[in-house]
Amino acid sequence: MEEDNLNEMKEMILKYVIKEYIDDDDTTITYETPLISSGYVDSFSMVSLLVFLENKFKIKIPPSKATPEAFDSVNNIVALVNQYLNK
């Protein structure tokens, strides 16, 4: 994947995470911020992220791969999406 595309994808996912999960302005989320293990996103709320990724990137992520670890940071999510984009 092109460097530019990758950055664009990271940015897009980060924006979605902030819009969907982060309410208060005090919190800064980066690509590395642990999302689930630090309590920003609870495991139930992952569903909407999953649906977002599948629709946006026209991929299908099997439930067994949609683990809290795989969703724990924007970087992890990008890696996960890439696995299925390249297939």
Next chain:
Amino acid sequence: MSYSEKTKNLYLSQLTDIRNAGIFKEERFIHSSQAADIEVEFPSGSDLKRVINMCSNNYLGLSSHPEVIRAAHDGLESRGYGMSSVRFICGTQDLHRELENKVTEFLGTEDTILFPSCMDANAGVFEAILTSEDIMISDRLVHASIIDGMRLCSAQHDTFKHSSMEHLEEKLLLHSDKRLKLVITDGVFSMDGDTARLDEMVKLCEKYDALLLVDDSHASGFIGKTGRGTHELCNVMGKIDIITTTFGKALGGASGGCVSGRKEIVEMCRQKARPYLFSNTIAPVIVSGVLKVFDILSASTERRDKLERNAAFWRKGLTDAGFILKEGNTPIVPVMLFNAKLSQDFSKDLYNEGIYAIGFFFPVVPNGQARIRTQISAGHEMHHLETALEKFIKVGKKQGILGLTKEQIIEKFGL
């Protein structure tokens, strides 16, 4: 021995971590009845100390009301102590049916099923009525027992931002293809003391063809003009499909919970809810007490009116003194301190002054939102509240936080 040193050490080190993180839960032993004034042994082994209780769910002051105690005595006399059976074998007394009917009438629903606790009601209801074709959409701040119930259910789940109707609507649209959509919320949120916007939620549920479940554990008995709960406050009596609630807080405070709502849903729970099928129901002596609670509440709104006045007095007193409170108009009044350690120190200082109130911090509340949660009761007399206020102010001065803004407190104590 199979309990190896390795296993033991693992648990010991986890316990040490919990202690080091300052989140080890120490229990305080109460030697008296639950009331505004209680006698406490803390730490374990020390002399009894008489303190004013500002942190119980005894909202209506009925936990040791003489009439409720009298009714429990009568229940013991006439119906014995235990049933030693689940409901459908030989554990159903006429009293259980009577209480189910009373609750139905009080909440304005169609039918009610009792559970040993509201934790069990919430743990059992979802799996009994939903399948993997359905979706549960819950507020992000619902109680832990609802989360466990959802974890036990094969239906899909999603969440919406706390009390955000826009976000809920988005989610209802997103999941419009599901067979059933169940929207789930607390009536009153236990950590913040705010109330759900049930009127708007009912509208959205009607628009998008969804069912609505409300856990009214922190509302039943005192929220709304006649204390029926959040649905009364929001003017949507009869429009909530499922209400779960507890008898373990305002309604006597002993134990027990229920699912109340649409007739068929209740009937389904009776056939399929696992904690109902596989556990004893509420003991007859407890049922007798709760029946009396409903008699008291149906006869007069005096207690909830007093609670409302008490809560208003308390809120005003703290605000005037310069504390930062979470907004709301329930008897749950969170005094915001933001810093976890400050919340612990504050609680300790209060206890030394004879005021019992607990500090809450992450992970119970979000990081940086530590607080003392005070809970007002109709069992509080004016002198209790005045004393408590005086002590709060004294400790507030000692810690130097009165009149400070959130930013100033954070600057002073860190996050």
Next chain:
Amino acid sequence: MYNQYQDYLRSQIHEIKEAGLYKNERVIVSPQGAEITLNTGQTVLNFCANNYLGLSSNARLVQAAKNALETHGYGMSSVRFICGTGDLHKELEQKLADFFGTEDTILYAACFDANGGVFEPLLTSEDAIISDSLNHASIIDGVRLCKAQRYRYENADMEDLETQLQLSQEQRFRLIVTDGVFSMDGNVAPLDRIYELANKYNAMVMVDESHSAGVVGETGRGVTELHNLRGKIEIITGTLGKAFGGAIGGFTTGKKEIIEMLRQRSRPYLFSNSIPPLVAAAGIKMVEMMTETNELQDKLHHNTRYFMDKMLKAGFDIKPTQSAICAVMLYDAKLSQEMAAKLLNEGIYVTGFYFPVVPKDKARIRVQLSAAHETEHLDKAIAAFIKVGKDLGVLNIIK
């Protein structure tokens, strides 16, 4: 919004009824006991309660509860760690630990909650739970809430357990979980052999003593007494809702660090009221009574032997039991319902169980004995069984 769903539920309920699985509740208007009165006015002998020691309406327990109402009020209106812990809770926890010979105890609102909340705080996805196939529903729910790897062995099958222990060798910690007495058959778990295997394969053991505490073992200390393993089992769960008074409440008792961990992390403990003080007070009294004398335990054991002997002699097919549960085998579902109905007409209240509660073609009537039963109660029940058994032609025939 509700209409569509209402139709769906109605059809579901209809299906349950068609399958003959709809549960109707009989309404009792008297205290629980050997003799109970139904709302139909009928007085019957109760042989289907878990009232093994006859303590459900025991005058001394009732008095203890009444005293506590006076000294400690009705409800606590709080979870344990906020302001819901009474001195009586602490005392009962200690008393139960002494009773079972364990290190510490934690109380729950019910044993359903004890089992629901025991696994998740103790085990992670690196660990394994190895569970008997007939374990109680509440254990199953607890396991469902835990991330540990799941293994299952056939009921009381030690070869299969050993296989599962071998299969799970890679996991960090392993916990073997079994009911003490299996509630449908009345058989006792082979805890001695489970313990041997646990030692051989370095696993821990958990026993649910709900149907065995107060019943099994000479002094009613449960399966660990029967198998001489007092103090050696890591985790015991049990209930106050059966032999121990029958009101509500459950507990987990065992190794100190485990109990301490549960107090910090077990969700039903953290998020639900404990038992009310009056139930704790009756529990304390119950342990005192069982420690003072062995009268109730002895009477229960005598009643069980008496009933079994006479019923076997009369030609009934009964599963061997080491508990107070006697499974009178009828195999056919319809027959089990018919027999229960006829027995009720004779004034004997028992329940017929069939698939899916027990395996297909293993329908039965489950008789539960109690220290509250007098010899004349037992004789009346045996006579009724024989009369109805003859009518239905189920005596002295082979499956």
